[in-house]
Amino acid sequence: MEKMGEMESPKAKVRPLVRIGIFLISHRIVFSFICCIAGAVALLLLPVLAKKTYISENALMPGSANSMLSSQDVSDARKLVADIMGLNVETRNSGIEIPRILAQHIAKLGAEVSHHRFHPQPNKFHPLHFFSSPGLEIMQENTSCFLPGVSTTGIIRAPRGDGKEAIVLVTPYNAAGMDIGEALSLGMAYSVFSLLTRVTWLAKDIIWLAADSHYGEHDSVATWLREYFSPSFASLEEANGKVCPANGDLYETKDKLVFGKDAFKRAGTMAAALVIKVADGNKESEDALTIYAEASNGQMPNLDLINVVNYLAVHREGLQVKVEKMFSLIDSKFLKIVGEIIELLGKLARWLNPQWRFGIPVAEYVEGTATLASSLYSQALGIPTGSHGAFRDYQIDAVTLVISPKVSLSNNAKQSEFLLRSGRLVEGVIRSVNNLLEKFHQSFFLYFLTGPSKFVSVGVYMIAFALLIAPLPIVAASLYSEASKCDSTVKGEKPSSSPDSNMDPSMLLRPWKWLHAAKTVFIIHIWSAAVSLFPYFISQIPNITPTSSSLSWVLLSVFSLHLLYSVLGSPFSYSSSLEPHRQEWATLKSMMISAAFIGLCLMSVVNFATAEIGALLVVPLCLIAQPLKLDVRARSSKAIGRMACNLALGVVGFPPAAFFLLKGTSEGFNGLNMGEFWKWVECLWVWNSATYFYIFLVHVPCWVLFLHILLHPL
Structure with a gap:
């Protein structure tokens, strides 16, 4: 029992x-x-699910106080613009007179003034730069006989502050090619700076950086920030004199008071930064303001900062606010069809229940999708869209504001009105940030913009990525x-x-039976990591063209893969040397999928936009991969369709082909060559974009393993 x-x-x-x-x-x-x-x-559906922006931090209170900027401040600004534009071309190009004029005007206001001298930074590929920024030793090692750039800094000490926080206002200008727009941006900043020297409500120090962008807008701001947070005790004049003694004469001129050994002045911790630029050529019926917010590796400023700028520009100054969009998608017939379907579904939903608010007009959907695509691409590229990106590297919220008047900048009658209108906008943003008792933290840091007043938060757009993987x-x-x-x-x-x-x-299956597939995946990843370092050696070849560099890179990659197989064994050797195993390719596919899944998940932590776009290419490669011999033997319509999809994905998945397809779709296929791909990749490594690592540690290994599966001998 x-x-x-x-x-x-x-x-x-x-x-x-x-x-x-x-x-x-x-x-x-x-x-x-x-x-x-x-x-x-x-x-x-992301443009449909986008929310209207709102200000989360109540302390900002944008527009709660009337503007104090007067016509007298604007008149003083126009005098500064006249002094700068009155310089002859040779004097202006020397890079000495403009800092001297700025220093004189700042000193008259009673503010502290100093100068920051810097050399151009080398834009060459270096593997270690992905993990650390160039330090002082690298800067001194690469000093050259070029005359240094000179940025002018003015500081206002807040009467109600303790000197622990500051707001930064940046106006880049190119002394070698000064135009009226850059002069007006300096004048606008000066009018606001002049006002802030007299107000009593200021609780944070104000820093005005007139950045000499002769060697690049980003470099001038980045070198100043590096000196601000990591001061160097070596003399730039001494280092420059050792490398090129002729430059020592620069500091013996009559302007020694300006370019003398004045101390680098600092204020408190930076709460926010505004980069102001004035552009000509606006074809709109109103004065326009374009906001640039993307920083390195998809970093974005706190959304509240953009919301404050947008609110004041629209509701106080009547400016037309814009963000970047992919104009090639505006005329897309596919998006218009999708928009019509969504609009129809929205009407049906409201007919069933008036409280169901789903769907947007077709024009709004297409424009929102074009803006979303631009935001997604800019973040995925990992390259800052302006010098505000240098601040974001130090976790400082910053945006670039490009203001375009509806009339020509040469119209003197309208300059005063334009300076007054733009200056009040900057004053209002500074006053709102001045009200903060702590850093921006209430609103979102992870978001995509579908318009100047609409956004998609991380809790919404991560659903698409989760479904894909x-x-x-x-x-x-x-x-x-x-x-x-x-x-x-x-x-x-x-x-x-x-x-x-x-x-x-x-x-x-016993673990050692999977060692061959694991070895294959490991070999491919090691090879791909080595391929990512080849540009460092190729760039050392003198006078090599971008097209030759690309072809050399491809040939060197193919040769190295063949050499690696010769040493460690081909992944196909398992079939011929051991007992046949019809499911051998399945084990390799399983390992490939596992590696791709881990890579996409890790990349989503570093740069979500890169992982989102990467999933659109990598996931189909992983799911549909199957040996071509199986489809040839089957000879069915399903097998032929799968084989055609595999071949198409094999072509599109090749990184240069994907680049040409994307660039050709957005800008046209005329003039595309291998040199364009080299320039694009070169831009990625110069800016230390994590997308460069993603391509060679996730995408390229997955594509090569995909080809191995397609060509598997069975």
Whole structure:
């Protein structure tokens, strides 16, 4: 009886999560199809799901006080503009007279003034620059006989502050090519700076940086910030004199008071920064303001800063606020069709229930999608869209404001009105930031813009990414299970009759059977990491053209892969040397999917936009990969369709081909060559973009493994 009782004892129940996993594995094709379609639809719906911006921090109180900027301040600004534009071209290009004039005007206001001298930074590929910024030793090592750039700094000490916080106002100008727009930006900043020297409500120090952008806007601001936060005790004049003694005469001129050894002056911790630029050529019916916010590796300022600028520009100054958009998508017929469908669904939803607010007009949807695509691409590229990116590297919220008047800048009658209107905008933003008792933290740091007053938060746009990558672990587990079952069948083991046989431990493939696939994936990743370093050596070749550099890179990559196979063995050698295994390619695909899934997840932490775009290319490569011989043998319409998709993905997945397709779609295919791809990649490594690492540590290995699976000999 005891034996009978033991035999009748119920089996342990399988946990619900395990059953769900088994169900998804057994229906992986349907699950993968649904998730990919849902992920693509979620991306298309992001402009519809965008929210209107709102100010989260109540202390900002934009527009709560009347502007104090007067016509007298504007008159003083116009005098500064006249003094700068009155210089002859040779004197202006020397880079000495403009800092001298700025220093005189700042000193008259009673503010502190100093100068910052810097040399141009080398824009060459260096592997270690991905992990650390160039230090002082690198700067001194690369000093040259070029005359240094000179930026002028004015500081107002806040009467109600303790000197621990500051607000920065930046106006870049190019002394070698000074135009009326740069002169007006200096005049506008001076009018606001002049006002702030007299107000009593100022609680944060004000720093005005007139950045000499002769060697680049970003470099001038970045070198000043590096000196601000990491002071160097070596004399730039001494270092420059040792390398090029002729430059010593620069400091012996009559302007020694300006370029003498004045101390680098500092204020408190920076709460926010505004980069002001004036541009000509606005074709709109109103004065326009364009906001640039993207910084390195997809970093964005706190959304409250953009909201304050947008609110004051629209509701106080009547400016037309714009953000960048992909104009090539404005005329897209596909987006118009999608917009019409969404608009129709919105009307149907409101007919069923007036409280259901779904859908937007077609024109608004297309424009929102073009803006979203521009925001997504700019963040994924990882390159700052202005000198505000230098501040974001120090976790300082900053934006670049480009103001374009509706009339020509040479119209003297309208200059005063333009300076007054723009200056009041800057004054209002500074006054709002001055009200803060702490750093920006209330609003979002992770978001995409679909318009100047609309955004998509991280909680919404991460849904599309999650749907796209959700099939990867399911398919990898399914391939592992099938290969394990096939291996057990080959060895003559009796299959389990349990309904959960897919997860039966007796049927799991022994770990050493997967070492070959793991070795292949490891070899490809090591090779790809080495390929990412080849440009460092190619760039050392003198007088080499971008096209020759690209071709050399490709040939060197192919040769190195062949050499690596010769030393460590080809991934196809397993089929010929050991017993045949029809599911061998499945093990390699499972390892490839696992590596791609881990890479995409890690990249989403560094730069979500890069991971989002990367998933659109990598996920189809992972899911649809299958040996071409299987499709050729099947000779069915389904097999032919899958083979065509694999070949198309193999072409599109090649990084240069993907670049040419994207650039040709947005800008046209005329003039495209391999040199353009080299310049694009060169731009990535010069700016230390994490996208460069993603391409060669995630995308390229996945594409090469995809080709291995397609060409598998079975």
